[in-house]
Amino acid sequence: MRNALVEQLCLLARDDARIFLLTADLGWSVVEAFAREFPDRFLNVGVAEQNMAGIATGLAMVGYRPFIYSIANFAALRCYEQIRNGPVLHRLPVCVVGIGGGYAYGPAGPTHHAVEDLGALRAMPGMRVVAPADPAQTQTVLSATLGQEDPVYLRVGKGSNVPVPGLQGRFEWNAPTIIRRGGDVVLLLATGAMAVEACAAADILLTHGITASVGVMAHLPPDHTPELVECLSGFSTVLTAEEGTLTGGLSSLVGQAIAREGLGCRLIAAGVSGRLAGPVGSRSYMLGRQGLDPASLAAMVLAHGVQSPARAA
Amino acid sequence: MLRPDPATLRRMNDLAGKIRRGVLEQSRAANVGHIGSSLSVVEIIATLWGGLLRHAGTEQPNRDRFVLCKGHAALALYVAMHHAGLMDEATLGTYCADGTHLGVHPEACLAGIDVATGSLGQGLSVACGLAHGLRLRQSPARVFALLSDAECNEGQVWEAAQFAAHHRLSHLTAIIDANGSQALGPTRDVLNLAPMAARWEAFGWDAVEVDGHDTAQLAEALIPRGIGKPRLVVARTVLGKGVGYMENQVAWHYLPMSAQQYEQALNGLEAVA
Numbered sequence: 001m002r003n004a005l006v007e008q009l010c011l012l013a014r015d016d017a018r019i020f021l022l023t024a025d026l027g028w029s030v031v032e033a034f035a036r037e038f039p040d041r042f043l044n045v046g047v048a049e050q051n052m053a054g055i056a057t058g059l060a061m062v063g064y065r066p067f068i069y070s071i072a073n074f075a076a077l078r079c080y081e082q083i084r085n086g087p088v089l090h091r092l093p094v095c096v097v098g099i100g101g102g103y104a105y106g107p108a109g110p111t112h113h114a115v116e117d118l119g120a121l122r123a124m125p126g127m128r129v130v131a132p133a134d135p136a137q138t139q140t141v142l143s144a145t146l147g148q149e150d151p152v153y154l155r156v157g158k159g160s161n162v163p164v165p166g167l168q169g170r171f172e173w174n175a176p177t178i179i180r181r182g183g184d185v186v187l188l189l190a191t192g193a194m195a196v197e198a199c200a201a202a203d204i205l206l207t208h209g210i211t212a213s214v215g216v217m218a219h220l221p222p223d224h225t226p227e228l229v230e231c232l233s234g235f236s237t238v239l240t241a242e243e244g245t246l247t248g249g250l251s252s253l254v255g256q257a258i259a260r261e262g263l264g265c266r267l268i269a270a271g272v273s274g275r276l277a278g279p280v281g282s283r284s285y286m287l288g289r290q291g292l293d294p295a296s297l298a299a300m301v302l303a304h305g306v307q308s309p310a311r312a313a
Numbered sequence: 314m315l316r317p318d319p320a321t322l323r324r325m326n327d328l329a330g331k332i333r334r335g336v337l338e339q340s341r342a343a344n345v346g347h348i349g350s351s352l353s354v355v356e357i358i359a360t361l362w363g364g365l366l367r368h369a370g371t372e373q374p375n376r377d378r379f380v381l382c383k384g385h386a387a388l389a390l391y392v393a394m395h396h397a398g399l400m401d402e403a404t405l406g407t408y409c410a411d412g413t414h415l416g417v418h419p420e421a422c423l424a425g426i427d428v429a430t431g432s433l434g435q436g437l438s439v440a441c442g443l444a445h446g447l448r449l450r451q452s453p454a455r456v457f458a459l460l461s462d463a464e465c466n467e468g469q470v471w472e473a474a475q476f477a478a479h480h481r482l483s484h485l486t487a488i489i490d491a492n493g494s495q496a497l498g499p500t501r502d503v504l505n506l507a508p509m510a511a512r513w514e515a516f517g518w519d520a521v522e523v524d525g526h527d528t529a530q531l532a533e534a535l536i537p538r539g540i541g542k543p544r545l546v547v548a549r550t551v552l553g554k555g556v557g558y559m560e561n562q563v564a565w566h567y568l569p570m571s572a573q574q575y576e577q578a579l580n581g582l583e584a585v586a
Binding site: 040041043045046048050051053054055056057058059060061062063064081082085086089090 | 429441447472
């Protein structure tokens, strides 16, 4: 996803002289293409994320559209207050790019596991939090950020994330994108790279006679939206799948929609729980440890008594 | 402007007198503190707003930018903006009242204030971004940032210091209001920053030390010398300058004045004038 992002940024920067890329000394073999092509609009500020957020604020104040790039925890949490008092307070179109969201840096250990970023950034009024599901959607999101004036937190994966079947790069602000239409019994709604696991979970559910629908909610708005409510209204059960803690993330958003709109949809929330410290391993190992692998997601649905319509009848 | 002409100097000194009186009047009316810090920066603000800042308070892209990194001295800035014709008396009179935009720390919605500040250590980074962006846009604008000495406790200040020197932001001037006092005590006791100028020099800045209550010295010092380095001015100041009983008293970082103390302060100013 990193490469898709920088490729797209280069493409957009050829026509948009406002685009500026800053890194806090990360992105080896990723950011160089941009630096070579646009040396005046690239800065490696050194290992100094807080300063990077401030510099981006100043650059945005004179008309640039800065993208600040680092590993998700360093981009989002290390300079949380600088993002708040800079782009958010002044409403400036700075895009904070958090690389390796969730467990993408699994073996690197807990300091590199970005599991609170979505909820933390979503708590900032006026911040647009987006976690695209695959490289193609990342590219669409990038273009979409340029069409608006709010600050954005763009949480992307790390390596060559696989395309999510049926997504085809589609993205809308405020709305889930349905990528697989099943029955009205259960919706598997994922954000970020978890969309791949949600699709695989739907395949498993199929073997149990359940044709689940699958949706991607890449944009996590601060409040529930009519588009989300309309989508949820069509299902008896929704399972939210997110590579992060449940506080403030996708399940919070969906739970808020259900509770405040009085929807009859039941919520099953799959996300990260427990303490930060613990055994580490690959992303797939970490997902398994957290019960976020496809088999566990499918099992959660079944454990809640979701049945195929025929069996229920 | 290397050496201000006598008329400019008179204007700066006259403005300093008005700022000092205005700080006392508004602090008393609002019954809020941070008086000592606002008084220590009076001559620095008067030098900038009394003639040094170009196109201040306008929407001109090439205006000089001023970042009040030590946002808690905003009252001195509000009074200067009032005397620069950017704010009427009634608006100034809303300082810290319900519904005002003139809080203890400045908001960016006011003409003349480009950067909202209040959380120490963050302003110089924004000033660096402004300076870098303006230079890329080939603007002749200069950037001035006013920090407190204790603000240099913050690590981010030194991140910005490294950046400005590395990128030779020679149109950036940072001023340290070196009043030697911070919230809980003298800076030398809390976290000693001496020798301040030498530290900045070691980071690659063109550092100079001046009397922070002398507008002539300030005006001369604030202009970068075009030697490819950002400029750093350590302005030696006195907390609560101009009000005898406040001077160098840490308590006046926070305290508001009683009616009696207010009268005493005004009388003291008149005696000096």
